[in-house]
Structures are given as structure tokens and as C-alpha cells.
Amino acid sequence: MKILFATSEATPLIKTGGLADVSGSLPRTLRHQGDDVRLVLPAYPAVLKKVSQTEILTELQVPGHSGPVRILFAQVPGLQLPLYLVDAPGLFDREGNPYVDADGHDYPDNAQRFAAFCHAIVALALGHADRWRPDVVHCNDWQTGLVPALLSQEWQRPATVFTIHNLAYLGQFDRATFDALQLPAALWSPAGLEFHDNFAFIKGGIAFADMVTTVSPNYAREICQPQLGYGLDGLLRHRGDRLVGILNGIDGDVWNPATDPNLPAHFDANDLTGKAACKSALLQAFGLPERPGGLLFSHIGRLVSQKGADMIVAILPSLMAATETQLVILGSGDPKLETFLRSAAARYPDRVAVRIGYDEPLAHLIEAGSDVFLMPSRFEPCGLNQLYSLRYGTVPVVHRTGGLADTVADASSRALFEETATGFVFDHPDADGLWWATNRAIELHRRPAVWWEKLVRTCMRQDFDWRISAERYRALYRFALDQPAPTPIPEIISQP
Numbered sequence: 400m401k402i403l404f405a406t407s408e409a410t411p412l413i414k415t416g417g418l419a420d421v422s423g424s425l426p427r428t429l430r431h432q433g434d435d436v437r438l439v440l441p442a443y444p445a446v447l448k449k450v451s452q453t454e455i456l457t458e459l460q461v462p463g464h465s466g467p468v469r470i471l472f473a474q475v476p477g478l479q480l481p482l483y484l485v486d487a488p489g490l491f492d493r494e495g496n497p498y499v500d501a502d503g504h505d506y507p508d509n510a511q512r513f514a515a516f517c518h519a520i521v522a523l524a525l526g527h528a529d530r531w532r533p534d535v536v537h538c539n540d541w542q543t544g545l546v547p548a549l550l551s552q553e554w555q556r557p558a559t560v561f562t563i564h565n566l567a568y569l570g571q572f573d574r575a576t577f578d579a580l581q582l583p584a585a586l587w588s589p590a591g592l593e594f595h596d597n598f599a600f601i602k603g604g605i606a607f608a609d610m611v612t613t614v615s616p617n618y619a620r621e622i623c624q625p626q627l628g629y630g631l632d633g634l635l636r637h638r639g640d641r642l643v644g645i646l647n648g649i650d651g652d653v654w655n656p657a658t659d660p661n662l663p664a665h666f667d668a669n670d671l672t673g674k675a676a677c678k679s680a681l682l683q684a685f686g687l688p689e690r691p692g693g694l695l696f697s698h699i700g701r702l703v704s705q706k707g708a709d710m711i712v713a714i715l716p717s718l719m720a721a722t723e724t725q726l727v728i729l730g731s732g733d734p735k736l737e738t739f740l741r742s743a744a745a746r747y748p749d750r751v752a753v754r755i756g757y758d759e760p761l762a763h764l765i766e767a768g769s770d771v772f773l774m775p776s777r778f779e780p781c782g783l784n785q786l787y788s789l790r791y792g793t794v795p796v797v798h799r800t801g802g803l804a805d806t807v808a809d810a811s812s813r814a815l816f817e818e819t820a821t822g823f824v825f826d827h828p829d830a831d832g833l834w835w836a837t838n839r840a841i842e843l844h845r846r847p848a849v850w851w852e853k854l855v856r857t858c859m860r861q862d863f864d865w866r867i868s869a870e871r872y873r874a875l876y877r878f879a880l881d882q883p884a885p886t887p888i889p890e891i892i893s894q895p
Contacts, residue, residue: 400434400435400534400535400873400876400877400880401434401435401437401531401532401533401534401535402426402429402434402435402436402437402533402534402535402536402537402876403437403439403520403523403524403533403535403536403537403557404422404425404426404436404437404438404439404537404539405439405520405536405537405538405539405543405546406418406419406422406438406439406440406539406540406542406543407440407441407497407498407513407516407539407540407542407543408422408440408497409422409423409426409438409440410422410423410424411423411449411477411478412440412445412446412449412475412478413440413443413445413446413497415496415497415498416701417564417614417647417781417782417783418539418540418564420647420649420650420783421539421562421564421614421647422438422539423650424648424649424650424653424865425648425865425868425869425872426438426480427479427480427650428648428650428865428866428869429869429872429873430479430480432866432869432870432873434873435531436480437480437481437482437483437531437533438478438480438481438482438483439482439483439484439485439519439520439523440482440483440484440485441484441485441487441490441491441497441512441516442471442484442485442486442487442491442492443491443492443493443497444492444493444494445494446484447484449475450473450474450475450482450484451474451475451476452473452474453471453472453473453474453484454471454472454473455469455470455471456469456470456471456472456483456528456529457469457470457522457527457528457529458470459518459519459522459528461514461515461518461519462514462518462580462581462582463511463514463515463579463580463581463582464487464490464511464514464515466487466488466489466490467487467488468485468486468487468515468518468519469485469486469487470483470484470485470486470519470522470523470528470529471483471484471485471486472529483523483528483529485515485516485519485520487512487515487516487519490508490511490512490515491512491516493506509570510570510572510576510579510580510600511579511580513541513542513543513545513570513600514545514580514582516542516543517542517543517544517545517546517549518545518549520536520538520543520546521546521549521550521553524536524546524550524556524557525550525553525556532557533557534557534558534876534880535557535558535559535560535876535879535880536550536557536558536559536560537559537560537561537562537872537876538559538560538561538562538604538608539561539562539564540562540563540564540565540568540601541568541569541570541599541600541601541604542570542600543561543604544561544570544599544600544601544602544603544604544605545582545592545600545603546559546603546604547559547561547603547604547606547607547608547609548586548591548592548603548604548606548607549582549583549603550607551607552583552585558609558610558876558879558880559607559608559609559610559879560608560609560610560611560612560872560875560876560879561604561605561608561610561611561612562611562612562613562614563601563604563605563611563612563613563614563622563780564613564614564780564781565780566601566613566622566627566628566629566631566780567629567705567778568601569594569599569600569601569602569629569631570599570600570601571594571597571598571599571600572597572598572599572600573597573598574587574596574597574598576598577592577598586603590606591603591606592606594630594631595630599631601631602631602634605631605634605635605638606634606638608641609641609879610641610643610875610878610879611635611638611641611642611643612642612643612644612645612872612875613642613643613644613645613780614644614645614646614647614780614781614802615644615645615646615647615780615781615782615801615802615805615806616643616644616645616646616805617644617800617801617802617804617805618644618779618780618781618801618802619642619643619644620644621778621800621801622635623635623636623639623642627778643875645868645871645872645875646781646802646805646806646863646868647781647783647786647802647863647868648786648863648864648865648866648867648868648869649783649786649787649790649863649864649865650864650865651790651864651865651866654763654766654786654787654790654791655790656673656674656677656767656790656791656792656859659763659767661759661760661763661764662677662680662763662764662767663676663677663680664676664677666767666792667859668792668856668859668860671792671852671855671856674767674768674791674792674855677764677767677768678695678768678769678770679768680764680768681695681727681764681765681767681768681769682695682725682768684761684764685727685752685754686752687725687727687749687750687752688749690723690725692723693723693724693725694721694723694724694725694770694771694840694841694844695724695725695726695727695768695769695770695771696718696724696725696726696727696769696770696771696772696773696837697726697727697728697729697765697766697769697771697772697773697793698711698726698727698728698729698730698772698773698774699728699729699730699762699765699766699772699784700730700774700784701730701731701732702728702730702731702732702733702736702737702740703732703733703736704733704777705776705777705778706732706774706775706776706777707774707775707776707777707798707828707833708730708732708733708736709733709736710775710828710829710830710833711728711773711775711833712736712739712740712743713830713833714830714833714834714837715743715751717834717837717838718834718837719747719750719751721838721841723841723844724750724841725749725750725751726750726751726752727751727752727753727754727765727769728740728751728752728753728754729753729754729756729757729758729761729762729765730755730756730757731755731756731757737753737755740753741753741755766784766787766788766790766791766793767791767793769788769793770793770794770844771793771794771795771796771837771840772784772785772788772793772794772795772796773796773833773837774788774795774796774797774798774803775796775797775798775825775828775832775833776797776798776800776801776803776828777798777800777828778800778801779797779798779800779801779802779803780801780802781801781802781805782797782801782802782803782806785797785802785803785806785807785822786806786863788858789806789807789821789822789858789859789861789863790858790859790861790863791859792855792856792858792859793858794810794821794822794823794840794854794855794858795807795821795822795823795858796822796823796824796825796833796836796837796840797822797823797824797825797836798824798825798826798828798832798833799824799825799826800828803824804824806821806861806863807821807822807824808820808821808822808824809822809823809824810822810823810839810840810843810854815843815850815853815854818853818857819857820854820857821854821857821858821861822858823836823837823839823840824836
């Protein structure tokens with residue numbers, strides 16, 4: 400199959416979150432499995448710096464934008480994928496985060512920016528920019544949501560797949576913006592892009608794509624309910640015969656404790672000795688002393704309410720009351736949470752350390768050197784850090800939601816005995832729930848070491864490599880190509 404993978408970010412070119420990890424790994428895995436996959440991104444400065452050569456394929460005039468939009472064919476050393484870049488002067492030539500300014504505010508012209516991006520994707524999809532024409536266009540999140548809607552106006556078009564990575568981001572704008580973008584008038588309707596007297600990019604993907612996916616089976620069910628549907632749950636239920644959850648995977652070459660170049664020592668499920676060396680190196684990196692028999696907790700992520708960072712703050716006094724515990728945190732976000740965590744590190748200099756920002760090699764060391772990873776997200780479409788933690792033998796503590804519920808098995812007495820447990824799961828997303836699960840981890844660690852070692856080995860034997868999820872996507876692409884009218888989704892796609 401020929402697949403055009405459209406996304407607003409992808410590792411190793413540009414990253415703000417999990418979308419980039421998926422967009423960097425899934426297309427490469429599909430290509431390794433024999434499909435002709437090509438990636439299309441906006442031509443951000445950060446991306447252009449990594450490009451060794453570009454060729455201008457075509458220049459477009461798109462509705463709603465007065466300047467030219469160029470489609471480039473680019474070569475990036477080591478990318479392993481053909482790459483198209485959408486270059487639009489004044490729209491994408493901005494340093495830093497591709498969505499927000501230096502103060503963290505959305506760019507006021509985001510609608511114009513990503514509408515132009517969508518028009519360029521449509522040109523590629525219809526073969527207007529290159530001789531290559533895809534069978535399937537796989538779009539991701541609101542930034543590409545107009546593509547299925549625009550392609551629905553075409554008589555002959557490729558099949559479309561739209562993946563919701565996080566429904567909380569709708570790409571919502573007002574009617575005046577819709578008119579300024581000169582979108583087809585037929586798309587302004589409750590069955591089209593209209594959304595409570597405004598319009599939403601993401602609705603274009605949900606309403607018009609041949610198949611709609613989310614990044615875990617449980618999240619696919621959750622967004623069909625009002626609590627997490629953001630006003631689109633009715634449409635998602637209506638499209639239920641075309642909605643499926645496929646669990647994200649991880650790149651087993653990048654996230655592998657047996658070969659990871661970011662680690663001072665390597666280990667696997669059969670030989671855990673290298674994990675102790677990683678723990679020593681991690682404590683040294685954060686300036687914390689080693690505590691014999693200590694239990695090292697960690698957290699990596701955005702310091703925001705959705706990720707439950709405030710819950711971690713709330714349980715700190717209880718965590719510090721358990722004398723064998725230490726905590727390291729890597730992340731940034733809410734300034735109040737950042738300030739509190741810095742204060743906690745100053746108050747407990749031998750037990751708490753915080754690094755504000757993001758550091759990829761350090762993230763690998765944290766996953767390898769920690770004993771327990773705290774991931775108390777209030778909602779989590781899939782989550783990747785719990786998968787990295789499992790891979791590295793760092794036991795996750797998670798809220799039972801979204802992909803966390805799909806990937807972590809609670810350490811009940813029976814599950815521990817049967818060696819199926821992979822973490823500690825709590826049901827109520829509050830500080831009491833998080834502490835209940837965290838305290839269970841502490842209590843298990845106080846038991847004879849064989850119990851904790853069994854749990855770690857079970858974690859490491861879980862397989863969430865992208866090759867498994869990629870096969871489900873390949874089945875979904877074939878289904879979208881062969882089934883233009885709604886029919887039941889085959890088991891190979893719908894099962895987690």
C-alpha cells in the first residue's frame with residue numbers, strides 16, 4: 400500500500416508530545432513491513448535545520464492565504480522515510496513550539512497556518528504535487544482535520560484515516576474564521592464542520608474520514624461518553640461502526656535497556672544487575688545520595704492537572720514520611736507547580752530533586768534507574784511513559800483510565816502470585832487514590848526482595864513494540880480501501 404502520513408510533528412525532527420513519538424515510529428515500522436509510506440510535515444525552522452537537501456515540487460495558491468505555499472521533497476539523514484515539507488512564508492517559519500508563542504499563547508493565526516497545511520496535503524493526496532499518489536491518507540489530530548473534509552468533496556480520492564491522539568484539543572475557531580479560510584460553504588452544517596455556532600478542525604476528521612481511530616481501545620470507549628467527549632460524543636457514537644482504538648506502541652530499538660546508549664549499564668529481564676548501576680547514575684545526576692534499600696520514585700511529563708502533577712504534590716508529605724523513599728521529577732508546565740516542586744527539593748535536599756524542562760537522554764536514564772514511575776493522569780488517551788517504564792523494569796503507578804487501563808495490570812495478591820501483575824492501579828483520580836496505590840508499592844517493596852524482583856521481571860516481559868500495532872493499522876487501511884460503506888469492523892482491528 401502507498402500511505403501518506405500527515406502530522407504536525409514527528410521525532411526526531413520536531414517534538415512537543417506523544418504525537419511526535421507516534422508519528423516518528425509508526426510510519427517507519429509500516430515501511431519496514433513493506434508499505435510505501437511517506438511523511439508530510441510543515442517546514443518549521445527546526446525541521447529545515449535537519450534536512451540535507453530539498454527539491455521544490457510545486458507551488459500552490461490556497462484559499463484563505465495570500466502568499467505562496469510550496470511543497471518540498473526533502474532528504475534527512477537517518478530518517479528512513481521519504482519526507483514532504485509544506486513551506487509557507489509567514490506561517491511556519493517560527494522558532495520554538497510550533498503551536499504557541501514564547502508566552503505560551505496559541506498563535507492567533509493557527510487556523511490559517513494549518514488550513515494551508517491541509518490544502519497542501521490534499522494536493523499531495525490527489526497527485527497534484529508529485530507523480531506519487533497514495534492509496535491511504537492517514538491524518539493525525541486537529542491540525543490535519545480538514546483533510547478528510549476537503550477530500551470528501553473530490554470524486555476520485557484516496558481512503559482516509561483520522562487518528563485522535565487527544566480529543567481535548569479541538570482546533571476550534573469562529574464563523575468569521577471559517578469564512579476567511581474560504582472553505583466550501585457545504586461544510587458549514589451540523590453534519591459538517593459546524594460546532595456550536597463555531598467550527599472545529601477535528602470534527603472534519605471525525606465526520607468525514609473513512610475510519611476514525613484513537614490511541615487505545617479504552618479511550619475509544621471513553622470519548623463516546625459526555626465526560627470525555629468534549630461535545631463530540633454524539634457524533635462519535637454515530638460513527639461507532641467506523642471508530643476503533645489501536646494501542647500505541649514503542650520503538651523497541653530506541654527504548655531497549657539492553658542496548659540503550661544513554662545508559663551507563665545495560666540489563667534485561669533475565670539479568671537485572673545493570674539496573675542498579677543505572678539507579679546510582681541517576682541519583683548522581685540529580686545530586687541525591689544513595690540510600691541502601693531505598694525506593695526511588697520518578698515522574699516525567701507536563702506539570703499540569705491533566706497529568707495529575709498536583710496529586711503528586713499533594714502526596715509529597717506522605718511520601719516523605721516513608722523514610723526509605725526518594726523522588727526525581729523531569730518536566731515543566733504550571734508555574735505554581737514548578738515553584739512548589741522547587742521548594743520541596745530545597746526542603747528535602749537528600750530526597751527530592753527536580754529538573755524543569757525536558758532532556759531526552761535524562762528521560763531514558765530516569766526510566767532505567769527508577770524503581771517506581773508515578774503516572775496519575777486524570778485522563779490519558781494512551782500514554783507512552785508507562786510503556787517505557789514497563790520496558791525498563793520501573794513499576795508504574797497509574798490511574799485506571801484510557802491507555803493506562805489497557806496496559807497496566809494491578810498487583811493484586813492473585814496477580815502477584817500468578818506473575819501477571821505489572822503495576823499499581825487506582826480508580827479515583829485524587830490524592831487519596833494516588834497515595835493508596837503508592838503506599839501499596841512501598842509495602843510490597845518492604846517484603847522479601849523476591850516479590851519485587853518477580854514484579855519487575857513481569858513488567859519487562861510485556862511486549863508493546865510498534866510492530867504489533869502496525870499490523871492492526873495495516874488491517875485497518877485495507878478495510879478502509881475495501882469497504883467504502885459502513886460495515887462491521889473485523890476482529891483483527893477492534894481487539895486491543
